[in-house]
Amino acid sequence: MLLLLSAFSLMLLSPFVEGAGRLPAPLNDEVLGLIAFRSVLEDPLRALASWNEADATPCKWSHVECDAATARVVRLSLASLSLSGPLPRGLDRLAALESLTLAGNNLSGPIPPGLSLIPSLRSLDLSRNAFSGRLPDDLALLPSIRSFDLSFNSLAGPIPDTLFSSSAAGATSGSLRYLSLAGNRFEGPLPSTLPQCSFLLQLNLSDNKLSGTPDFVNGIWPLSRLRVLDLSRNSFSGPIPDGIDNLPNLKDLRMSHNQFSGAVPAGVGLCPHLDSLDLSFNSFEGRLPDSIGQLSSLTFLSLSNNQLSGEVPAWLANLTAVEHLDLSNNKFTGALPASIGELKNLNHLSLSNNMLTGAIPDAVAECTKLSELRLKGNRLSGSIPQGLFNLGLEVLDLSSNELTGAMPPGSTRISETLHSLDLSANQLTGALPPEMASYFSLRYLNLSWNELRTPLQPAFGLFRYLAVLDLRNSKLYGTIPGDLCESGSLSVLQLDENDLSGPIPEEIGNCSSLYLLSLSRNNLNGSIPAPMAELRKLEILKLEFNNLSGEIPQSLGYLDNLLVVNISHNRLIGRLPVGGLFQSLDGSALQGNLGLCTPLVMEPCKMNVPKPLVLDPDLYAHGNGSNMVTVDGATNPIVVHRRKFLSVSSMVAISAALVIASGVLVITLLNMSARRRIVQLENALESKCSSSTGSAVPAAVGKMVVFGPKSDLKSDDMVGSAEALLAKATEVGRGVFGTVYRASIGDGRLIAIKKIHGTNTLQYHDDFDREVRILGKVKHPNLMPVRGYYWTPQLQLLISDYAPHGSADSRLHESTLESTPPFSWPDRLKVVIGTAKGLAHLHQAFRPPIIHYNLKPTNILLDENGNPMVTDFGLARLLPKLEKHMASGRFQSSMGYMAPELACQSLRVNEKCDVYGFGVLILELVTGRKPVECRDDDVVILIDQVRLLLEQGNALDCIDARMGEFPEEEVLPVLKLGLVCASQIPSSRPSMAEVVQILQVIKTPVLERMEAF
Incomplete structure (x- = not known):
C-alpha cells in the first residue's frame, strides 16, 4: 500500500518536479520499477538494502549499472544473492536495460509475460533457479536478444514453435547467438522454427526429455554458423541423418546419453574445426568412419558405451592434438595398435571392457603426458611394459586380463604421481619390486587374484595415503x-x-x-x-x-x-x-x-x-601332618596345619553372596532416591492423563522410568518444572500411533514426548516395560534413542530427544525458505547411508531383530549436520496388542511404503518389510517425488515409473533436478539399489547389512570405480 501511495504521489507531483528542473520523469520510472521489483522478493542477505525509493536515480545502487551518458540503467546483475519468490514485474520501466542476470537464486513460479516489453534487452540469464511451468509465448518478441539462458530450472512442456518465429518484426530469431535450455523438463520434438535462428552460435538443450524421429536434426543442420551443439541426456533415437557436414564452424558436439543407433555419421569428420566429440552412451554400431582421422584439432573424443566393433583403427595416430580418448565398453577386437604412441598430448586413454588381444605395445609408454591408462577387462597377454612405470601416471588399471610376468620396478616419477594401481585378476608372478615402498601417493592398490607367491612385505606400511589394500587370493x-x-x-x-x-x-x-x-x-x-x-x-x-x-x-x-x-x-x-x-x-x-x-x-x-587347587579330603585321615595337593593333575606334598578351613568353592560362594547382597542394597537405595526425585513429575503426568482422557474415573498411579545409568537424561533434570512439563508441551506432529509433543525439562533442554493412541492397549505394565526397555537398549549414531517412558493403563508416553532440524520429508518436500540450502545429492546420500546403517543395526544387533515397520521420510529426523536419526522404530513389537482399525489406518498412513506381502490378513512382519520400505525411501530421495501421487485422472506409482524409465534407458529423467549437479556414477547405482530393495518378492531383497556394504562400495572411492582418484 505504501508503495502504491508513493507511486501515486510521484505521478501527481511529476509535472511540478519537471517544471522545477529537477529529476526527469523517466528516471523516476526506473526507481519506481526497481522498487516494485524488490518489494516482491525475499532478500535474506540484504543485498538490495541500498535500493531507496527516495533516491533520485538508481545509478548508485548496488548491482545496478547505468550508462554514463544517459544515466539510464543498462545492466542489472543479481546473480547468487539468495533471492527468492516469484519473478516480479517492474522491469518493463527500464527502457534502456541491456543485460539482466538473476542466475543462481531461488526464484520460483512461472516466468511471467512482460519481459518482451524491454526492447533493448540483449542478454537474459535466469539459470539455476526454480522456475516452473511453460515458456510464455511473448518471449519470441524480444527484438534485440542475443544471449538467452534458462538452464537448470524446472520448466516443462514442449519448446514452443513461436519462440523462434520470425513472423513478427524484430523477433528473437533474428539476433539470437546463444541459447541454453539445459537441465529442465522440456519434452517433445525440437521446434520446427529453430532453423530461423540463422545467426545462432551455441545451442545447449542437454538434460531434458526431448525426443524425435531420425529426421529430428533436420532443424539443426541449416544452422551453419553453429559452433557448440549439446543434445546430451535426452531421448533422441534412431540413426543420425546426413548433413552434419553443413556445420563447418562446429567446434563442440555432444550427443551422449541418448538412444542413437546405426553407424557413426561419416560427415562428422568433415567438420574441420571440431575439437570435442562425445557420442558416448548410445547404441552406435559398426566400424568407426575413417573421416574422424582427419580431425587434427580434436582434443576430446569419447565413444564409450556403444556397440562399435572391428579393430581399433590405426588412424587414431592422426589425432595428434587429442588429450582424452575413451573407447571403453564396446566390441573392439584385435591388438592395440602401436601407433597410439604417436599421440604425444594424450592424457587419458581408456579401452576397458572390449575384446582386445595380444600384448600391450611398448609404444604406449611414448605417450609421455599420459596420466590415466585404463585397459581393464580385455584379453591382453604378455608382460607389463617397463616404460609404463616411467610415466607420470595417476591411474593405471590393467585388471581382468591375461598378463604374466613380474610387476615392473617403478621410477621416481610414477612414485610421486600414482594414486590408483589395479593389476588384479591376471597371472602375475614374483615378488613385489622394492621400489614400491616409495609410492607415497598411492591410495588404492589391488593385486588380488594373481600368482605372486611372495611374502607379505612390510613396505605397505610406508604408503602414507593408502586407503584400500586388496591382496586376496x-x-x-x-x-x-x-x-x-x-x-x-x-x-x-x-x-x-x-x-x-x-x-x-x-x-x-x-x-x-x-x-x-x-x-x-x-x-x-x-x-x-x-x-x-x-x-x-x-x-x-x-x-x-x-x-x-x-x-x-x-x-x-x-x-x-x-x-x-x-x-x-x-x-x-x-x-x-x-x-x-x-x-x-x-x-x-x-x-x-x-x-x-x-x-x-x-x-x-x-x-x-586356570584350574583351581583341589585338596584331597581322603588324605586328612593319614595323620602324618602333611597332605597331598593336586595341581593341574600333578600330586605334590605340602604341609597342612591341623586347622579346619573352608573349601575354596565355599569361600567363592560366600564372597559372591556378599557381593550380590551389597549390589542389591545399593540398587535399592538408588531406586528409593530416584523415586523421591521424580514424584513431582509423576503427579504432573497423572494430571495430564486425567485431563486428556476426559474420564471421571480416577486414573491409576503412573510410573515414570528414565533409562540409565549412562543416559544424559536424569530424573532430577525434570524436577524443577515437573508440574508444568506437559501443561506447557507443544504439539509438533500426529500419526496413527500417537501424537508427539515438544517439552522443556529443567535445564532448558527440549525433549520429545510421544503419547500412544488407543483405548485398549497394553493393559499390563510389565508387558509395556519389557518391550520398551528393549528399545531403550538401542544405541547407534543413526537411531534416535528412547530415553524413558511413562505408563498408566490410560496413558502411555515414550520420551526421546527432540530434533529441532526437521525431518527428511520436510527437507525434501516442504523446504521453501530462502535461507535453506538446496537438498543436494551429498545431503541425500548421507540420509540414505545413515538410515541403512541404523536399520542394519536394528536387524543385526538384536535377537529377535527389531523391525521398524513404519519407515518413511517423516520418521527420519536430521541433526544440525544433516545426519539422519531414525525414530519410531520397534513399534511393531506393540502391533499385536493394537486395535485392528489402527493397523489398517497405519497402512494408509504409509502409502507406498507397505511391503506387498503385508496386504494379506496375516501380518508377517520381518526384516524384509523394512528393506522394502528402505527401497521406496531411496526412490523418493533420488526423484523428489512421493511414492504414490494421485492426479486428476490417474494414480502414479513411483516404483513402476522408475522401473519403466530404467528399462527404457532414461533413468536420468527421473532424477530430482532441484538437487543441482550430481555424480551420475553414484546416483544411478543408488537408484538401481532402491529398485532391488523394493522387489515384490521378499527373498529377492538383500539384507540391510548387504545394503550397507553395497552403499559403501558406491560411496567409497576406488572400490571398483577408481575414477575418483
Missing part, C-alpha cells in the same frame, strides 16, 4: 607385518585366501580408519588381539577359516558400527562379547569352533580359565 605367505597401518589412512584391508600364518599383529589397533577387515581363509593362529577394539569405525570383520584360538576379547562388543562379523571355523572358545553385534550373530558366523558359549554352536562350551 595372491598366494602370499609369511606373517602379517606389524607396520601395515602406520599411515593410519587404511580403510579397507583384504588378505583373504592366501597362505598367511602367525598371529594377527597387536598393531592392528593402529588401523584407526578401517571399516573393512577381511583375513579369512588363511593359516593365522593365536588369539584375536585385544587392540582390535580400537577400530571404532570397523563395520565388516571376516576371520573365518583360520586357526585362531582362545577367547574373543570382550572389548570387541563396544564396536558399535559393526554390521557383519564371521569368525566361523576357528578354534575359539569361551563367551561371546556381551555388547554390540556378537549376541545376535547367527550360527553360520560362529560354527566350526571348539567351544563358544552360545546355544547357536553345538560343540561343548569351554572356558579358558
